[in-house]
Amino acid sequence: MKLMMFETDRVTHLGVVDGETVIDLAACNGTLPQTLHELVAGGPEGLGIVARAADGAPDEVRRPLDKVTPALPLPRPGKFICVGLNYALHAKEGGHDIPEYPSLFVRWPTSLVAAGAPVTLPRASEQLDYEGELTIVIGKRGRHIAEADALSHVFGYTIFNDVSVRAYQRKTSQWTAGKNFDGTGPLGPVVVTQDDLPPGASGLRITTRVNGETRQDSNTSDMIFPPARIIAILSEIMTLEPGDIIATGTPSGVAHAMDPPGWMKAGDEVEVEIEGIGVLRNPVAAET
Numbered sequence: 001m002k003l004m005m006f007e008t009d010r011v012t013h014l015g016v017v018d019g020e021t022v023i024d025l026a027a028c029n030g031t032l033p034q035t036l037h038e039l040v041a042g043g044p045e046g047l048g049i050v051a052r053a054a055d056g057a058p059d060e061v062r063r064p065l066d067k068v069t070p071a072l073p074l075p076r077p078g079k080f081i082c083v084g085l086n087y088a089l090h091a092k093e094g095g096h097d098i099p100e101y102p103s104l105f106v107r108w109p110t111s112l113v114a115a116g117a118p119v120t121l122p123r124a125s126e127q128l129d130y131e132g133e134l135t136i137v138i139g140k141r142g143r144h145i146a147e148a149d150a151l152s153h154v155f156g157y158t159i160f161n162d163v164s165v166r167a168y169q170r171k172t173s174q175w176t177a178g179k180n181f182d183g184t185g186p187l188g189p190v191v192v193t194q195d196d197l198p199p200g201a202s203g204l205r206i207t208t209r210v211n212g213e214t215r216q217d218s219n220t221s222d223m224i225f226p227p228a229r230i231i232a233i234l235s236e237i238m239t240l241e242p243g244d245i246i247a248t249g250t251p252s253g254v255a256h257a258m259d260p261p262g263w264m265k266a267g268d269e270v271e272v273e274i275e276g277i278g279v280l281r282n283p284v285a286a287e288t
Contacts, residue, residue: 001016001047001050001051001054001192001193001195001196002016002017002018002190002191002192002193002196002278003015003016003017003036003039003050003073003156003190003191003192003193004017004022004036004070004071004073004188004189004190004191005035005036005070005071005072005073005188006022006063006068006069006070006071006189007068007069007070007071008063008067008068008069012035012071013025013026013027013034014026014032014033014034014035014036014038014039015063015068016050016051016054016057017065017190018054018057018062020064020065020066021062021063021064021065022062022063022065022068023054023057023061023062024061024062024063025050025053025054027060027061028053028054028057028061029053032049032050032053033046033050036073036074036191037074037242037243040074040137040138040139040155040242040243041242041243043139043140043242047193069114069116070114070115070116070188070189071114071188072112072113072114072187072188073137073158073187073188073189073190073191074137074187074243074245075109075112076109077109077243077244077245078241078243078244079106079238079240079241079244079245080106080107080108080109080112080244080245080247081104081105081106081107081234081244081245081246081247082104082105082106082107082133082162082179082246082247082249083102083103083104083225083230083246083247083248083249084102084103084104084105084175084249085099085102085103085224085249086102086223086224086225086248086249086250087218087222087223087224087249087250087251087252088222088224089218089222089251089252090249090250090251090252090253090254091224092252093252093253093254093257094254094256094257098224099224101233102224102225102230102233102249103175104234105174105175105176105179106176107162107179107180107185107247108180110180110182111179111180111181111182111183111184111185112185112186112187113183113184113185113186113187113282114186114187114188114189115186115187115188115189115280115281115282116189116281116282117183117186117282118183118282118283118284118285119161119163119183119184119186119264119270119282119283119284119285120181120182120183120184120285120286120287121264121265121266121284121285121286121287122165122181122182122184122287123286123287124165124167124168124181125165125166125167125168126263126265127165127166127167127256127261127263128163128164128165128166128184128255128263128264128265128284129163129164129165129166129254129255129256129261129263129264130161130163130208130210130215130216130254130255130264130270130272131161131162131163131164131208131250131254132159132160132161132206132207132208132216132250132251132272132273132274132280133159133160133161133162133206133247133248133249133250133272134157134159134160134201134204134206134220134227134247134248134274134277135157135158135159135160135187135245135246135247135248136154136157136227136230136231136245136246136247136248137154137155137156137157137158137191137243137244137245138153138154138155138231138240138241138242138243138244138245138246139153139154139155139156139194139242140152140153140155140242141153141239141240141241141242142231142235142239142240143235143238143239143240144235144236145231145232145235145240146232147228147229147231147232148228150227150228150229150231150232150235151194151199151200151227151228151231153231153240154194154227154231155191155193155194155242156191156192156193156194156196156197157191157192157194157197157201157274157277158187158188158190158191158192158245158277159187159188159272159273159274159277159278159279159280160185160186160187160245160247160272160280161185161186161187161208161270161272161280161282162179162185162247162250163184163185163186163264163270164178164179164184165177165178165179165181165184166178166256168181183287186270186272186280186282187245187280188280189278189280190277190278192276192277192278196276197276197277198276200220200226200227200228201220201227201274201276202220202221202226203219203220203221204219204220204221204274204275204276204277205217205218205219205273205274205275206218206219206220206251206272206273206274206275207272207273208250208253208270208271208272208273209270209271209273210255210262210264210268210269210270210271211268211269212269215253215254215255215262216250216251216252216253216254217251217253218251218252218253220248220274222251223248223249224249225248225249227246227248230246230248231246234246264284265284266284266285266286267283267284267285268283268284269281269282269283269284270282270284
């Protein structure tokens with residue numbers, strides 16, 4: 001099932017995507033979950049209720065996808081954890097060894113933007129880079145999760161563009177500054193439940209395009225640390241909770257590895273596409 005948060009007339013709704021329409025769940029039944037976070041927290045039973053409500057939904061509760069505005073699927077996740085250097089060729093193009101343990105950093109909610117909203121080219125630097133990433137949405141609480149059990153803790157998967165301000169990322173050995181400029185983290189527009197994708201979302205083509213030019217082209221099966229392993233590792237450190245988000249790293253082909261670097265500019269359009277999930281598309285606009 002494909003789920004999304006969307007806006008109409010400045011009101012945010014939870015919907016089920018069906019073809020070129022989105023089913024407004026509140027219009028179906030006012031007792032259904034009103035946000036994706038509420039649905040994720042409700043567990044499998046709530047998801048089943050939503051699936052039954054969407055099945056055969058009448059035309060009057062369906063809205064054309066091109067007539068709604070995507071909203072952030074989870075605007076304020078309890079945790080947003082990112083994995084760096086998780087594709088071997090990307091590690092090599094940045095001059096790094098293949099890691100034996102994942103590089104980890106976090107994203108703050110103020111850095112996130114919805115699909116279709118502008119990515120901000122900051123005043124501070126022109127070194128604006130894209131990073132298309134498969135992203136996990138946690139559905140079940142857990143600590144010390146065995147890798148063999150890890151995928152049972154996944155609600156679904158979405159798309160993230162870990163847009164990075166490289167000059168600030170490289171100011172220190174810690175990446176937090178370059179990864180948390182306001183308006184540099186496109187997320188969404190849909191979350192696909194795990195049962196609609198291969199286990200661990202493996203074997204899916206992942207591409208990033210800038211103004212229609214393909215810059216990244218890889219497959220999620222090429223990860224060094226696949227989703228189950230990432231979840232197991234993180235749960236050694238912290239309790240994972242419903243609605244937590246984990247971005248799994250980006251393939252090779254980023255802008256800083258080009259000669260000359262292919263930084264994104266104001267007026268560009270960047271798209272990340274993952275097979276079976278969809279397309280995350282955003283314009284780039286200069287900070288005002």
